[in-house]
Amino acid sequence: MRIDLITLFPEVMTPYLSASILGRAQAADVVEIHTHQLRDFSSDPHQKVDDRPFGGGPGMVLSCQPIVDAVEAIERLDARPALRILPSPQGFSFTQQVAHEWTACERLLIICGHYEGIDERVVELLQPTEVSLGDFVMTSGELPALAMVDAVVRLLPGALGNEASTLSESFQGDRLEYPHYTRPREYRGLSVPEVLLSGNHAEIEGWRREASECRTRERRPDLLPDHKSYASSASCLPSASAAAGRWTSACSSNVARSAYGRAVQAIG
Numbered sequence: 001m002r003i004d005l006i007t008l009f010p011e012v013m014t015p016y017l018s019a020s021i022l023g024r025a026q027a028a029d030v031v032e033i034h035t036h037q038l039r040d041f042s043s044d045p046h047q048k049v050d051d052r053p054f055g056g057g058p059g060m061v062l063s064c065q066p067i068v069d070a071v072e073a074i075e076r077l078d079a080r081p082a083l084r085i086l087p088s089p090q091g092f093s094f095t096q097q098v099a100h101e102w103t104a105c106e107r108l109l110i111i112c113g114h115y116e117g118i119d120e121r122v123v124e125l126l127q128p129t130e131v132s133l134g135d136f137v138m139t140s141g142e143l144p145a146l147a148m149v150d151a152v153v154r155l156l157p158g159a160l161g162n163e164a165s166t167l168s169e170s171f172q173g174d175r176l177e178y179p180h181y182t183r184p185r186e187y188r189g190l191s192v193p194e195v196l197l198s199g200n201h202a203e204i205e206g207w208r209r210e211a212s213e214c215r216t217r218e219r220r221p222d223l224l225p226d227h228k229s230y231a232s233s234a235s236c237l238p239s240a241s242a243a244a245g246r247w248t249s250a251c252s253s254n255v256a257r258s259a260y261g262r263a264v265q266a267i268g
């Protein structure tokens with residue numbers, strides 16, 4: 001896959017793109033990622049890329065010419081067709097499923113907005129897919145673009161050391177992932193659930209399945225296919241097998257006791 005990012009701030013993006021899994025995926029030729037300075041495509045002698053909005057109002061708007069010229073020039077660099085993406089709070093929601101769908105693309109071309117946004121005629125001319133990271137407004141498109149690139153690249157074959165690690169991850173199916181523990185076995189009086197130390201793979205698998213369902217029911221019942229029937233259950237009670245005490249840790253963080261629950265209570 002090839003990914004091109006059009007941005008006013010390549011220096012903000014480069015450190016993140018070069019680190020960890022994204023950096024290793026490029027070194028291993030799983031993906032090639034290029035950043036392009038939008039100003040380099042401006043026909044203005046001072047490399048101006050924005051102007052005041054027609055009709056008045058605050059802020060500046062990114063002009064058509066630099067963006068359209070940048071997209072056309074960058075697309076000519078490679079014969080493979082590019083999916084044009086415009087991060088925007090007004091787009092459809094970016095999800096794990098979208099990330100999966102984009103792994104099938106040979107090229108992604110992402111236009112990072114800034115200021116009040118971009119001239120609407122860019123959208124009419126280039127017809128990019130407008131995608132939102134969530135119902136909030138950020139200063140510019142760099143962070144949303146990085147989040148999208150990261151979520152896609154880690155799904156590409158060869159990007160992770162262990163491909164299996166994506167299979168049980170949150171949102172892969174209709175569940176959140178189970179909780180993780182590592183050494184030491186006990187920390188400040190908190191123990192790792194006994195079953196995880198048992199070496200019994202079937203039991204561990206069962207615990208993880210249960211913990212995953214339990215956590216989903218507590219935090220994101222909307223993900224479950226039959227979520228309406230869970231709607232009234234505020235906390236996640238241990239299943240019948242909890243008699244053995246093994247499931248307690250998996251289900252210990254009900255909504256009221258979670259950091260999220262405490263925050264909601266504090267707000268009142």
Ligand SMILES: C[S@@+](CC[C@H](N)C(=O)[O-])C[C@H]1O[C@@H](n2cnc3c(N)ncnc32)[C@H](O)[C@@H]1O
Nearest residue numbers: 087088089113116117132133137138140141144
């Ligand atoms: C300040 S925002 C513009 C917001 C726009 N005036 C509005 O109210 O819809 C500037 C740029 O940040 C990016 N951006 C901000 N919030 C975003 C979000 N939730 N998802 C994706 N991109 C976002 C977009 O690229 C956008 O063009």
